[in-house]
Amino acid sequence: MALKHCGCWLNSDLSTKQMAKQQPKQSTVIPQKKKAAAVVGGDAFTYLLRNSIIVAVLGVLFLLIYKVNEGPGKMQDLYSEYQQLSQSRGSQERINEIAEEFKTLQADTGFFKEAIRKYTRGYYWVAHDVAAKSLEQINEINAKVENGQMKTLTREDKLGYKVGVYPLIKYLIESTPKDAVILLPPGDSVLSNTSKWNFVYDPEWMEYFIYPRLCLTSSRENEHPDLAKRITHVLIVQGRGYDKLKYDVPLDQRPSEAVLPIDHPPVQNQNKP
Amino acid sequence: MLAVGIILCYLLGLSLMYAVGRKYSLAELVGYSFLIGMGLETFFLFFLDIAGVKYSQGVLIGLNVFSIVAICGANYKNLLTLKEDFKAPDFSLKNINLVAVFLFCLIAYLFYAITVKNLFWPPTEHDTIGSFDKLGRIMAAEGKLKISLYQYNLEGAGGLYPPLYHGSFAYVYIFGAEMPKIITTLFFVSLLTTFYSAVKNFTGTTAAMFGTFILMLTPELFSHAALSLGNLPTTAYVSAAALATITWLEKRDAKYFWLGAIAMAFVIWIRSDTIVFTAAALLLVALDFFKTKDWKNTIIYGAIAVTPFILWNLYLKLKIGAAQAGKFDLGIGYNTERMGVVTAYVKTFLFGGQHGAVDGGQLYGLVFILFFILFVVNLILIYKVGVKEILSDSVNTLLFFFVSFALYFAVFYFIDVKVQNAPIASLMESSFKRGMFCFAPIAVFYTFTSYASALALAKLENFRLGK
Structure with a gap:
């Protein structure tokens, strides 16, 4: 019996009695919130062009966020390399290069850049360090295993x-x-x-x-x-x-x-x- | 055998979903079936322990098959008509949403990268080694919930938590997993798919995909997709439960009533302090009662949502011999110093900036900033459009967010630092920080479904469609 009403046995009471008062709402009162109808204006080419424009804008926006945060991200990498070199008493020439590069990156500031960095550096960290860098590291390990340079790592390893x-x-x-x-x-x-x-x-x-x-x-x-x-x-x-x-x-x-x-x-x- | 265990878990969830409704989107099927299935599997583990039946693959397969057959059998008429609901998708060029495809590709790449990382490394976080993974491994080895370590007080802090999270670890170990981290990935998929489907119910594909992208990239949340801590799974349940409940209240589609109530039951079956979300949901349902006078729905929802809390506390008291009490110090009343510390951290988490060792922008990015910007814009629009229009679809979301957040704030304000054996600043920087995950989906949901955002997204969609 319940099936006739809502197609599920657990809803028997709710569907027939209580839910009767609660018919699914008709489309919302806000006209702008109506789901976009499937009617598409123009031909397929202009439709795809309009879609591509939005994709391009989003792509540029993401790239901009990435580039603005690249400097501070690179500073961290340089600092790690500097520490490694100074501990192992490595090439002084490279240490000087790092110091110069560090200075250049440190000077790369400005109100807008800092404002963007304040709220987006976490996204850079996620995309660059947590996702891409980790994937690269694991791929390197897997490649070494495949080349026979390293044995397959077990859970214990x-x-x-x-x-x-x-x-x-x-x-x-x-x-x-x-x-x-x-x-x-x-x-x-x-x-x-x-x-x-x-x-x-x-x-x-x-x-x-x-x-x-x-x-x-x-x-x-x-x-x-x-x-x-x-x-x-x-x-x-x-x-x-x-x-x-x-x-x-x-x-x-x-x-x-x-x-x-x-x-x-x-x-x-x-x-x- | 691990694949068998996971498939059974999905089928169990799926069978219950079709028992309470029909016409689900693919995203809803993927997301809710795992959340409900895994919740039920841990209920099985709980009741098997009470019945004194030792866990094994055979017992669990039998129990799963029996339950699936029983649920489907009772619902067979509905299942027979399901075929009519499936339509072949239309792949014509003018139906391809390139923006959504682009965002989906980014989501897919990021998901792939974090999953590779997650599945490569074994769990090494202090909390999972000291508690969750240890409990799961030993539960599978000893075949019971109350493992031997309880008698030596070596179970870890998670031993007092309800068993959904470490129970899910035990479940995959029973089915032969070497590491339990597949669970993190499955919870992450469920979080994203249930969130996507909830936003899509109110807007369109483009907005839903963009919202899911923003939620997924929440820095601290995303990093947890490669860890084995309970915060991300808890967020998956809170998000699914809250958004299904809100969808039911807005759309009056009965299936969301059941999905909301069942998922809300699991919210409290994964952590007891998530009672703040249950309380907020119960408030929404109670307010709805005053409107509809539908006492039966209110009672059913309340009973389903609260029963696991009672069950677990009884188990703790009667079987484990421990009770979760004395965590709060209500005697502090209004303490300026405590209020100052807690408020300063909350401001940092919500609005960015730095306080102590916390960098709000680094942890939550734009999630809460966008929420508050949209909130203010909508308030301003009230003068132009009217209160009813602005609040028509978002009052439940806002109530849920602010009530649960106020309760969450109170929990930490009144927490007894002596019992916790940690200063309040340290608790804010660790526990509070991770609990904030649960608010992120609600904040992003509001960001993409409020009046002002719907207005802007409709313009974007009109441009995209050339209307």
């Missing part, structure tokens, strides 16, 4: 590329049984102020990689009392954590990074990541 501390995490996984409970280093300024160690002190973050092993952070054992009683291993980072072991490790045999059983020295030589 990519994680290693993006997460600096991943090799240590991988070593931790290889060195511990699946039911291990691992004591992580404390999340104080020594570790948290550098990106080198990512979030190795954060048990919620580490759990992603090491599951089904469990973990807790040193000095915050009270947050996980059940786990604190079951610690089996200690993750040593930057030489910190040896005080948590129930045995002594000679000072000259203490690597700065290691995974050690908490109760007894490791049976095999597995304390070097």
Whole structure:
């Protein structure tokens, strides 16, 4: 029965009773908002010409926005290159070139340019950096793989590329049984102020990689009392954590990074990541 | 098997869509079927957990096939007549909208680029590693929603969030995915297609394509299309739900009532703090009740939209043993300092400029600027044209935007920084910033459908058509 009214069974009540009062609105009261009728004036050529004019105007507008933002975008690239060259003590000639180019770009200002940049630099970043540059980078990697210059990257390889501390995490996984409970280093300024160690002190973050092993952070054992009683291993980072072991490790045999059983020295030589 | 899982998800959404209406555009079919399908899949995961049934491909395939057959069976008469609705498209030269084709090509290139990036790199963001992806992986491995990590408090902050987002990760993992990021891409497609179809319902193809282009390019939103964080999927649901509801209120087409109510239910099934959008939608429906006296619609909409919130809070309390409470400090009353900080950030997000570490123009580009320019232009036009004309089609959009934004503002103004363990400036720069995504589609929708913009777009369209 409902089908006769609106063609759907869930609408049975609504369509027959309530919706009866709510007939679809006729075209809106604003004449300008009527959908453009399919009637097209002129021949196909002039129609396509008019369309092309709008496309051209849009194209020029987008190009203008792109060009206005290109300078500051290039400054970032130049700055990165400068940093790289100064760290590696690279070509002084190139450094001078960069400085000159930087000065020229810095001087390229003006009220209108700055006003446009203020609201459109995000769009440049999206089109140039987030989309095009990333695509180029990935295409380069894929090309190297196809040419045999690089092996096909697995998920683990990519994680290693993006997460600096991943090799240590991988070593931790290889060195511990699946039911291990691992004591992580404390999340104080020594570790948290550098990106080198990512979030190795954060048990919620580490759990992603090491599951089904469990973990807790040193000095915050009270947050996980059940786990604190079951610690089996200690993750040593930057030489910190040896005080948590129930045995002594000679000072000259203490690597700065290691995974050690908490109760007894490791049976095999597995304390070097 | 991943393809099977995704196809089933689309078919499930599609079957429900045809149960509540017919004559959908292609964009609506693509967008809503995934949003509804994935929402339902996570409902399945939720109820399987309650029933104590372990997740597996077999169980999910069986459940999907059964549900699809049951829905289609109940709706078979409607489905039999569907063939009449499909017409072969007309490809004559004078029907090609070159402007829309040009914009579509730009959208397609940008979408391709961001998708390649998204699918190439595994998730590495702190929140997804510490919460969402971890929850999804382990849910798939252990076959339940309440994973073992809950007993050690190692589930992460997302463990208290409703399960739609990490449930969608679990769903693709169950079907054999190595990485869950296909989900981001599918949510992004759904956001764009549902938005396009909503704008097209009020204007034309050119304006809808241009609006979609502007929305897609919103810098911070676009960058999230290569990440695995919950903000973009939340935006997809808020946008679809709000715009379908607004379309129903304006056009009185019953199918949008159901799409709006169902999508609004999933808004609160993906994050609990999106209750501000549910509240705004309920206000619109309640105001409509005073006009139509249609109590049944109001109750049905309210019940569908709010039920997931109740379900999840009961689950948190009874099964997880945690309750989402005490997040706010209402005792601060009017605090000049807090108001100053929150307002300064809001101004930066909406109108560009810089405050703290935030550059509003860099994050949201022209999205909110255009919204406010159009808002002012329409206000000025009131003197010339009259209030009724100006507000006839946009009052619901404006109400939804301003009410939900006021509530969102209040949430952050009253947030208890001690409970959050972070200063208010930091919360504004991270949480508030990303929550702003949800307002972007509503702002762009208004920008392209208000009276003034319709006037300008009609002139452009007349030129394009040579009228």
